[in-house]
Amino acid sequence: MQLTLNGLAVGCIYGLVALGFVLIYKATELVNFAQGDLLMLGAFVCYMAVVWWGLDYWVGFLIAVVAVGAFGALLDRVVLRQVIGQPQFAVVMLTIGLGAMFRTFASVTWGSEIYTLPTPFSGVWTVGGVTLSHQYLSIVFGTLLLCGVLYAFFNHTRIGVAMQATSQNQLAAYYMGIPVKLIFSLIWAISAGVAAAAGILLAPVTLIDINMGLAVALKAFAAAVLGGFGSIPGALMGGIVIGLIELYAGATLPEGFKDTAPYIVLLIMLIVRPQGLFGTMARKKV
């Protein structure tokens, strides 16, 4: 039970980062490998606000999400807009390069030590003999809340619907008067903000250091693929599946399987169903 909760919590983080991948991919067909490093930046900004400036946790949370979100939009404006139309692979490498720059930036600004972010979630609940730590519960609830907000945003606001339309068909959206460029920047902002939130939620579990994003991003990427790149519920489901596999494999299988089990499952899944759990396989028309 505890294992399930922990797996669920870690899976939620993967799911959130995967969601960021998918949002950007659906809208702009770019795969953003720097997603994990945005997560890292989010955690660091929050740490800086809470520990250096002595602000309240929630204020720090808000500052971090907004700051990283704005940074995501800026990134889209300044860098990624230039490469639209280039091969996907070049863009992937571009984001890998950006990620490396963010890590260097973080290590120069905040140093390469490991930090602990003080949070209001330190207690535990004991329900029927099962210990539920607030840290993990906060992750699960935070994810649920975030997903709820995003769902409402995408389905019940004008701009959210416009984003959906843009993801489906850019040209048509453009002709309908939707400011496609602005929408792209907004999508980047949202997915960077979500990554930052995921980073802050994750901070008490893994602690903060400059490399925290990389491992998470790789697993989240696996999660997104597992869910069939391009499906938002798929990404969340994929994340949770990966999180659960990881923790159960770590607890029950011999040492060494904790980190590889998710990838073994992923490989098998790709061999059996190359288009992911929720993906669709289409063929190029000639």
Added chain:
Amino acid sequence: MRFQFKTSYDQDIRIFRDRVDVFWYGLLAVAVLALPLLLDEYSVGEIAWVFIYGICGVSLMVLVGFTGLVSLGHAAFLGIGAYAHAYFLMHGLPWVVAMGLAVVITTACGLIVGLPALRMTGIYLTIATLAFAVIIQEVFSRWESVTHGFAGMKVDKPVIFGVEIADDRSFYYLCLFFLVIVLWGTRNLLRAPTGRAWIAIRDSEIAAQSMGVHLAIYKSIAFAYSAGVMGLAGALFAHKIAYLAPDIFTILLSIQFLLLVIVGGLGSLHGAVFGAIFVALLPPLIAILRDSIPDSLAAFAASTGLTPVGAIGSAVGAFLAKPGVEAGIFGLILVLVILLEPLGIYGRWLKIKLFFSTFPMYKAATFKRQKSYMRSERLR
């Protein structure tokens, strides 16, 4: 301006187009052969890295640049080659046999990875190779009877037919020899049906198929060949670092290989070599700058009385000395190359060459990129 008059079909098949080409490449060969005699042992050792990275670059160039299959797992093939070579050497097999077996084993691994990969496209293939690499890395650290896990594995100097390649100079020639062999073989494939089939698959699978290319076979060949070449590089790599440990063959190394082919210039063998020069020589260059900038600027400041210059110098030195800065510089260069020169160093090289060969009539517009629109890679 030089104009080439063609009189036979063979002129388009030959490796060197004409005598002018032969002259320049000959000059290059002489320079590369003479270099170890002019430089100190340390520099020669660093340049040997260029050759090893060059072989890695050719390997990845075949897969990514020519066949259009992106692999994030090539460090695993390098590792398999390195470990296999070291293992066979330790069990007393002759050097040539050990290397041959290492190449055969990595080729087989390439085939095994390639087979499921045939059904996947784009990003799914990339993630599958990544998953493979993560698993293999774990195997390196757990299969202790072969790899000695984290305790590491010492690799002795190569002994070929009883001759020990003991110093860096002879090892330099060994690496150079293999790089030339690999370049020659790959060039041969590229001017033959196999290479054209790869390029066809990269540009349009459906047309390639209609022209008689068996997609699965040619993708498998690309995977196997690329892995085999990587295995060869792995064997040399093992001698070069002399001590194998699982945490060398990480995804970061795979990313570095991808960086190499992009910065060098996708879709050209020249690019693989240019990229190797860049990737192998940038870290020592950064180290030299780190050590020399503060001193030289301090000397400058002392001689002119401009103290701020000295302060800038020491600040730059301190910045370059911080951990992780090297990765950031690589990242920055990668970003700049993709934004400003998508064809990489080779593309720039072509432009410079064209500038001089058509001087004074060079037009910047010759290479002007057409306005590109978003080309959907999502298949609808």
Added chain:
Amino acid sequence: MSLFSAENISINFGGIKAVDGVTFDVAKGEVFTIIGPNGAGKTTIFNLMSRIYDPSGGKLTFDGQDITGVPPHRIAALGIARTFQNIELFEHATLLQNLLLARHAHKRSNFFSELLFLPSVRRMEMAHREAVEKAIDFLDLQQYRDSLIVNLPYGVRKVTELARALCTDPKLLLLDEPSSGLNVEETEDMAFWIQDIKNLLGITVLMVEHDMSLVSAVSDRVMALNYGRPIATGTPAEVQAHPEVVRAYLGG
């Protein structure tokens, strides 16, 4: 004697019958054209013939051989070559490389002889080059030989695709809308080339086309298709005058 025949072929896409029981045959040495409104299933027939799609029913016969189950990469070696509606050239290769690739079905070398570039491979390459040069001469592409496809104008690409198909030494040439995107003069050139291909090279042509002037100029027989079903077959004039064809195009 028919070179190619399709018997009652059908294919469904998600419940929609894109091609629904089509039967036709192409005689040796003729130009046979399929016309029809958009979405009538013309290109789908081509995709069935080049085995990109598997038919859900029916039989395809080429040169006396059942090709319904032949894998797509074997089609070229049998003698069927095709062009594509929206040009599928190898864009980042030169025109020459594009045409040489078309000789792939005729290659007689294995991986290792190519790795060492043995004299036999060199001889084979020379022979391929000679075959390719014939197509280049035939279609007047000399000046573009070493240009990358991305740098070529649309009209030239269209001709390049035709040349590439010819380089496979086909018996049957499938042309998917050879005139789409071409201007009036280029379309006229295309008509002459199609006639030359039929008369000088003796290659049978099966074509999908919208431009009725081109269709009338070159076709021996025409089949009109609507909603995946053939509605008329005959000479260009007969089919154009057929009441069902008129209705399919003009509605009503």
